[in-house]
Amino acid sequence: MIERVYAGELSPEMDGEEVSIAGWVHEKRKLGGLLFLLIRDRSGMVQVTLPKKFVPAEVFELAKNVSKESVVVVRGRLQAMDKAPGGVEVIPSQIEVLSSAASPLPLDPTGKVPANLDTRLDHRVLDLRRPRVAAIFRIRARALKAAREHLTREGFIEVHTPRIISTASEGGTELFPISYFEREAFLAQSPQLYKQMLMGSGMDRVFEIATYFRAEEHDTIWHLNEVTAIDCELAFISSYEDVLRVIEGLIRAMIREVREHCAKELELLGVELKEPPERFPRLSYEEVLALLEEEANLKLPFGEDLTTEAEKKLGELMRRRGHELYFVTRFPLEAKPFYTMPAPDNPELSASFDLEFKGREIISGSQRIHDYDLLVQRIKAKGLRVESFSSYLEAFRYGMPPHGGFGMGIERFLMLLLDLPNIREAVLFPRDRHRLEP
């Protein structure tokens, strides 16, 4: 490894020490006999100061001519200096250019000139050099680490199910066809059916951090064609209420971790995170319809899923009551996929739920049907072909415990958590209707 310290590790107490720093030339300011370079690495920035009279002539020339965003290693003496940003500066004895950046840059990493999201995504590597952008992905990593640790502590086993599948897992959403040797196959739209099959295996509790592929031609700030989700499934539940408790614990663990370990990143993004309550409110679908009619003058027909307008209005009503996170439960059975358990007290309704965050759906889940005959009946009722589900159905013939679970969109969670204006901000290299590169 090239020996170096991070900019963030330098402090005025190290005055006089010889140091090496490595990073990108963020900015360059020439004042005749005095030259400043700002060097950026993943920890932050440090100023390199070159007084013409006190540094070697060839070092001064090199620094004067190095292009912005070139990668350099700077060796020199660290000096405490009030006038320098961060209170320290490096007086170099040697500068090595490891990689010279071409010019002009397609994007300005200092952010002085704004760029459209589309331009930024076209040049995502340069975009990610902006500390504000990088902060999103540090938070993402931290939130996922917390999710893994929390679920593992709660007895969940992390699994990986196939991304290549032979047929539709749920019907509904469009699938991407791929060529699988002499056959046609598809990219998985969700791990749903495999998670359930594992409930028959005796694993009891599983989770997967899974990629979903959806071939829908949606074109919004809220949809992607490749998304990542935290998928959980747990067996021997008494009702979907057991699943809701897992979700509350998970969300709380993720937010707590980010609050505790990402203060700097949150500050860069200008976000203040509130500690979520231990229990999130539960509103049934029927209560939501009544509430919207009474308080938002919005009448929805029974039987359909909530419209985007209804969701947003509900979010506004709940915000005024002090709630950002809440469950909507007991959706009409017909609006839900075939594997959804009917409500025990009303065959029109289902044992299902969504978690809403600031007026948007980030989690969808339910208790699942574990009875073979009922499952077959529901597949037929949805107009699907029972034969396509034979390997899935087999898991229900030889002992399947009651179970339920959910899927949580990570990008959606991050978008709402950090108030990002577009879901693409929460993915390194997003895939949408038009974008396949980079």
Add this chain to the structure above:
RNA sequence: GCCCUGGUGGUGUAGCUCGGCCCAUCAUCCAGGACUGUCACUCCUGGGACUCGGGUUCAAAUCCCGACCAGGGCGCCA
């Protein structure tokens, strides 16, 4: 799938309503020069653009048509 909006230097923009005063504005950027405490350094000189094709007109960045590209809303959903 349906609907709406937009495309001007590398980047972000002004100009378009009401065609001519536009061999196109400003900032950043790039090149050269002056400057020893900058921190969006400052100042001087120079460089760089009307998405493409067709039409209307004496005259098109500006009006019309088409294509391509992009942004957004709805539906669907994570």
